[in-house]
Amino acid sequence: QWAMAASLVKKYGVVPTNAMPESFNTNHTAGLADALARKERKDALVLRKLVQEGKTEEVEKKRKEFLSEIYRMTAIAVGEPPKTFDLEYRDDDKKLHLDKNLTPVEFFNKYWNINFDDYVCLTNAPDHEYGKLYSLPFEDNVNGGLPITFLNVPIEYLKEAAIKQLKDGESVWFGNDVLKEMDRKTGYLDTELYKTDELFDVDTYMTKAERLATGEGEVSHAMTLVGVDLDKGEIRKWKVENSWSEKSGRKGYFTMSDKWFDEFVYEVVVRKEFLTDDQKKLAESKPTPLPAWDSLA
Incomplete structure (x- = not known):
């Protein structure tokens, strides 16, 4: 979720790469993610058992102990950010x-003019009521x-706000279902890319609302x-910057059709000034x- 990253930067700041260079584990996170997930699942079994036994005081004690172990695992794998550093340029x-x-916070506040409170996540979830603000408190x-919130509106408002922000010289974070109708090598995102229904002589098309309701559709990735x-x-097409290195697409950049935006883009993060008054x-x-099992989760 965008709010997760914004909250981390707002609270802890950032450092330049020369102050904390990339390492093997920061560039290849699968091994660490697997180890952390296994640790957290085992910890969850312990915490649930304590809750079932009514040992509420022991739950908090164990939770802090487990968090400390998670921190140690992460620090061993990727290192600890420096408390202070010198910047020469x-x-x-x-x-x-x-x-x-x-400090990382001083560096961010001094060299970036960004107020995260000025941004809103517009979402297009047709299986939910439009014109409403939703939250996912269990993911905070x-x-x-920052709380994780979504303002649910028709897709045209996501496009209008995104275009206004691009014209103002600022890129736009967006959440999408990247693996649908995508070619990684060429970087094309197009609903006409694969004609599987014609190949098999079937009709598998579902609306966006139907895909969300069945789990066929999800926000699986974030790009810019x-x-x-x-x-x-x-709109003829969109230019997208991805994070899959220069080996994907055209040196890391993808081309997205406007129809793909309609079908597989679910969120854009834009400044409030580009919203309507309502x-x-x-x-x-x-x-x-929203509950933990909601389609927006």
């Missing part, structure tokens, strides 16, 4: 600068962090909109909490 005029003893995993091709206001009011309203 040349500006556009080739003048040398040295900024000493920066950063203490004191970095461009849009417009012809007299009509949407701005809804974004400030009390959200309706």
Whole structure:
């Protein structure tokens, strides 16, 4: 979820790669993820048993113990971020600068002009009522962090807000179902890419609402909109930056058809200024909490 990453940066800041270089485990996270998942599942069995036995005080004690072990595993695998670091750089005029003893939070606040509270996650979930703000409280995993919320609106509003933000010079985070109608090598995202129904002489088409309701559709990946091709206001295609290295697509960039946006894009994160007046009011309203098994989860 976008709010998870925003909460981490807001709370802990960021560091440049020279202060904490990438390692094998940060570039190949599958092994660590597997070890953490196995540890957490075993811990869950212990905690559930304690709850069933009514040992509430022991639950919190064990939870803290398990979190400490999770932290140790992660620190061993990827290292601990530096508490302070020095930043040396040349500006556009080739003048040398040295900024000493920066904390990660100071670095972020000084060199980035970003207010995460200015952003809203617009979602297009046709199996839910439009014009409502929803939340996923069970996924709020950063203490004191931003709540995970979605303002559910028709798909055209996601496009309008995304285009406005792109025209303003800022890329757009978006959640999507990337494995549907996608070719990794060429980087094409197009609903006409594979003609499997014609091959088998069947009809497997489902609406977006039906795909969400059955689990066929999901937000499986996040990418970034970095461009849009417009012809007299009509959308021809979108330019997408992915995170699968330069070996995928055209040096890491994908081409997405507008129909693919309709079918497989579920979320865009945009600044509030690009919403309608009614949407701005809804974004400030009390959200309706969704259960853990909801299709938006």
